[in-house]
Amino acid sequence: MGNIVAGSASKNGMTVDSYALLNAAVPAICYDAGVQRRWPTFTGIYSSVTFHRDYNVPSPTPSAPNSGTPVDDANAVVHDLSYVNQLSALNGRVVNFYLESDFATSISWNTNNMTFRPNTFALPLDGSSGYKYIATLSDPNWRLRLKSFSGSERRVTDAHEVMSYDCKVPTFTLGADGSTGGSIVKPIDMGAYGFGREHSAQWQWHFQQTVQFYHDLLVEFGLTPTL
């Protein structure tokens, strides 16, 4: 959440000298449109469940390219409502402290991305209401839509709403992808600190275990550590 707030502030004019992202649970494609496209490769989810095309689970081979997300929509307006490049013009020195094996920003985030986007409402139980993205619709104005319980529908035209509810993401999070460029000037692998798969080791572990991380964080902020 912190990186959404800080990124949004920067996008709206906040200027900083340095900005360190820690375990950023934000899609990497926000920061770098050229980042590697990746779908997670989980098993056991495709054989027993019928997916609607709106859910955009591409095929029984989950690594196959997915053309069913607004990220890849050929219509420029629909495409620009998605995550692509939303934070690629951050100012300042932006450093990505990432951890590829972080359970929260890799496994759990990807699972949520695959199963709950676009977001369907709890009622009615058949899943007919909620957010939808229909890539094949000839009218781009209605590709992103919200259907209510009563069956009435409206278009979804706000990027924040699209990103929150209506957009499956074909990349990993920034916090789990050290190859992200764009506005990121330097990746730092927190696996080198021995953080393993822990999501917030720097906050939860003893200082003796995290001292090298804090030393490097201060250095990236242009400060002189006296640790």
Place this chain on the structure above:
Amino acid sequence: MKKRIAWIIAVLLLFVALLMFWRRVPDQPEGGETISKAKEDPTAWKSPSANSPPSDSGQPVGNQLPERAQPPVEARRVFQSIFNAQLSLYGKVVDQDGRPIAGVHVSIGVADKPWDSGSSHQRTTGPDGMFEITGVKGAGIFVEVEKEGYYAGKESRRLLQSGEMPAKDAPAVWKLYRKGALESLSHHDNTWTDMPMNGTPVEYDFNTKQFVGAGQGQLRAEVKVEGSMQQRFSWWYRISVVSGGMARRAHEFDFVAPESGFVEVLEGRISATDGEWRGAFNGDYFIRLPSGTFGRVAFAVSRGRDSFSFRIDHAAINPTGSRNLEYDPKSVPPFVPATQSR
């Protein structure tokens, strides 16, 4: 009396359900972007009977069915099933030459819960460098290996998702790097300077450990920015070792500089319209200095808020002229204070 209470409870439940439904249908935020330039309100609700929006029941795409969306209970079931996948992992630990390493400590974490890091397991590799874990359930397995006398880098830790589990006859490989002969090296850590953005060179002097003007140092950096730095911008960089050369290191534990293959200049241009645009160039190279000595340097030229900086993240020079650049970590203080030149 009981019938009356039941009716009251039923009405209350219905009221709560309706309330939940209303809360889950957000109104369109104000000021949202409009897709169409048509005069109609793009955010207006359309009823299914009158002036209907385009139907979403078109042709199937691939193997997906068009009839209806996935019910939320199904989504929850899928979510849970991902964390219940049956997993078996077979792995092997090798050194940089591909030889198996016995007696390696293997830390294993199984992602069997979405809300924490999951269960932990330990293994030790056998004489053939192999280890395995079977009969666990989860969305993936994280493995990290270590052994005294070896460097553990990026290839010593890895997360495999449930769809990436290797077969027994083709185990996944983790790599450790055997430590070699240590040398006493001159170190340079965490030092940087702001730099002109008009192509004027800045140099780093490995003798004085200072950033200096052109012609006074050995490692030179030049940057030229085209236009404003407010958004994406085009820029150009050039890194060089004056009367020397640079050769890319193969990996983080590549300590022996090559005899040949050095280039004097690294340069590139990043266009504002480049799909892979970035605001920095980071390098990790062997260097051959004019004096004939060798070193290795991790450096960066990178954008800041309104300027560029030239950074030496780490450098090590062997003053003896040897190409071996593997340093004795005990000869270096654990934390080297950062310094800045302006």
